[in-house]
Amino acid sequence: MAAHGASTGTGPEAVAREDRVAPASPAEHSRSRRSGQPGRAAASGGDLVLERVTKTFGDFVAVDDLSLSVPAGSFFALLGPSGCGKTTTLRMVAGLERATSGRILLGGSDITATRAHQRPVNTVFQSYALFPHLDVLENVAFGLRRTKAPDAVPRARAALELVEMAHMADRRPSQLSGGQQQRVALARAVVNNPAVLLLDEPLGALDLKLRRQMQSELKRIQNEVGQTFVHVTHDQEEAMTMADTVAVMNAGRIEQQGPPEELYELPRTAFVANFLGRSNLLAGSVAEESGDALGVDVAGRRLWLPRDRAVTTSGPVLVGVRPEKVHIFFADEGVPDDSNVVGPGRVTDVAFTGVSTQYDVEVPGLGTLGVFAQNVFGGRPIREGDEVMLGWAVRHTFGLDGHEDARSGAQVEDDA
Amino acid sequence: MSGTTGAAVTVGATARPDPDDARPPAAAARRSWRLGDAVVPVFAALAFVYLMVPIAYTVAFSFNEPGRTNLVWRGFTLENWQNPCGAPQVCEALVNSLQVGAIATIASTALGTLVALALVRYRFRGRTLANLLIFLPMSTPEVVLGAALLAQFLSIRVNPGFTTVVLAHVMFCISFVVVTVKARVASLDPRLEEAAADLYASPVQAFWRVTFPLLLPGIAAAALLAFSLSFDDFIITNFNSGSFTTFPKFVYVSATRGIPAQANVIGSAMFLAALLLVVGAQVLSVARRRRR
């Protein structure tokens, strides 16, 4: 897999789609809502670009020199723990917050100083922010009426069809369930055919089942309307399921950006390795180079690491491997060649989850490693207290900068 | 007089956990509470009777046969209701009160609503001072407010009359409007305005399309409060009215020589109007809820 690294490049998945369907009339694409407004040109045409954007609140730096490029028509996720600056970033794109410095470009034109109501950008708010005094239809038609769109009502109805809420058109928001409000909020934003649609943790308030359902629904709608979606979330699974490109944010900066598989398989920072799924990170230092591989000394053991999967090729490194890549076996069993092997260690915890079993293995000198084993073959059962060996393929190993805190991003995952 | 409504709103619930009281319910305690179940409503019912007695009296004596005074029951008649302006000056006073009330309501509601918006929505230097300035008129007895205004009007040699009464009423209504509207503004989700801006509404449009309709119940409540305070005010009016007469002043002045039954008619009619207004609004809202 090619390493895109933490550059602002985007994965191949994030190319603009061909089959765009606007909710009501495709002709609306080129319609200018209000003369003299920047960024109105092609509603779905422009890339969203953030150039070195910084936002400070007093002494607090919420967003720190952030650069980002979202190709038109892509589904882009900003993923990070609460307080990482992702919502502030979103609000700056929406125009609800002014950037302290830096530029925001939409379709090539600078919208940094454009006010919220003049930007062709719409938001699905975290709490939906539906107008309680208006019925569902008028909520959806609100934006169209402000821009004096001639066909506000039919278009609003079409948008409600899109989210399967047409039968609720004359209800008040307070009479809807959370999931229904969510759909209305989405319709209210989508109907304006914005150049960028922003979603601020839109599924956060829904229960798990509904959330999964809405995830695929959102994906379907994005496919149908072909608008650029920028989705802010702290739920890594949600981000990975839905987005073409995920940017992981931490402390006001983007740690890494790329297609979900790439972020998962080849994290470039300890934060990404820990926040996106789980990782075993072992501190060591590069001792030798042999062809495409680096030999790393970890607590007296030699572990191997593909050179092109390492952030640094000398000095201290963190050797990483995902728990599901690790095999757990007894000392008298064989291991395939080309494996890194550590152990013996003692099993300190066994958690059966159905599809897999999760083991915690305490290896002297290395600490506790996690192992996820698929429940496929009935070998010798492994119990708490057993002495075991751990091994994994060298090609699954990744290397991070050894100066990083190996536990960065590990704690924050749970506060979701 | 208070941050009252405001206090009810802003002062957060302050639970005071008291662990030493978590004992199991004794049977006796439970029985006495069942008794209490009846005691409280019965007591409240008596309190309601107490509240209604003088109103019932006022209504009853509005049907009294006219005489020199309206102190003793002489017999039932509809005459007073057919001719509510029969007594000298009574309707003039009523019209005066309605005029003063209308102007004071409009002015104080407008001024107070703006202040309430600023106090809730903005952080600014001098906030505490502004809050204090709102609070002080409410915590000053009317007699002081009246005396102070009169002292001012005397010192600048303004003759008391209609204008000074209106000026005074606007002053003491503002604080109550602020407190009432503030509660409503505070309960308004600021994200709704952001959503409006996000949906292409200019700040002015966002205010009229979203903020104002949502504040309307609070503003209407504040206006009603202002009107009833103004309409019922006697003390401040008495200080600043000169020879100008409002309805409460008319009643007070005529109390010494006998209040005409027509005053009872007007008081009763106001009471009935308020009753009908609220019942009507309630029926309407229930009906609307059913329809949905």
Next chain:
Amino acid sequence: MSIVTAIGHGPGQGAPAAAPRRRARGGAYLLLAPGLAYLGLFFVVPVFALLVTSLYVPVPGGEVGSFQPAFEWANYVRALETYWPQLVRSFAYAAIATVAALAIGYPIAYVIAVRARGRPFLQAMLLVLVVAPFFTSFILRTVAWKQILADEGFVVAGLRALSVLPPDGRLTATGFAVVCGLTYNFLPFMTLPIYANLERLDPRLVEAGADLYASGPTTFRRVTLPLSMPGVVSGTLLTFIPASGDFVNAVLLGNSTTTMIGQVIDSRFFKVSDYPTAAALSFVLMVAILALVAAYIRRAGTEELL
């Protein structure tokens, strides 16, 4: 009813989280300016005028009611020496009336907010009855009391017959009648804030109290009552402040031994044109009440009242 409707509207969509809001400060001042300027002109300046007037001295040899600027602080000493009984009596009457109004108003508020919960029509009707007195002029109501309790009325006759009152006993023209009038007139001001507070109280807290083995009265004492304290504080202030400055009840229901400070201020102003004394007494009343209010608020721990 206004207060009711205002208070009746709880937070419509849940407590909105404080979104970071940074707006131009100019907007705030623009919104504040008209209202605060008005209060400055017609509250602050008049209070200052009051202070200035309170220090005036009579024009030597001038006619009654003509004064000239001075710094006669002795006006205060004289006013207090002469009228301290009325001042003390006012606060005593107001305090008793406040306690009585609390004793009557709290159960009313409790029944409307808690017992009638979930029955909006009943709640609305009971609330109307609480506020209804506002709409018949309060002077009419006080006069009504005067006549109901009059010597020749059936109440006094009945009480005399039952020997509750001595044969020559009377209800009007007594301190008792004045306190009753004050209690009655300011009862809605006590009831409504308490109602607003109780109405907002989460019923689950009471259930939690019961769940934790507190009996009904204990739950009330340990959960409901402490949580409704802000309403009680508001109600007592709303009752005490106007009651202490009131003179209508004292005039209509009292006699020469029940004179309250409001009456004195009124008559100093209008009957004898003794403006400095009236102003000095007003100022003393205002300062005394502010001091009491400040102490009370501090004591009750609701400094957020502002």
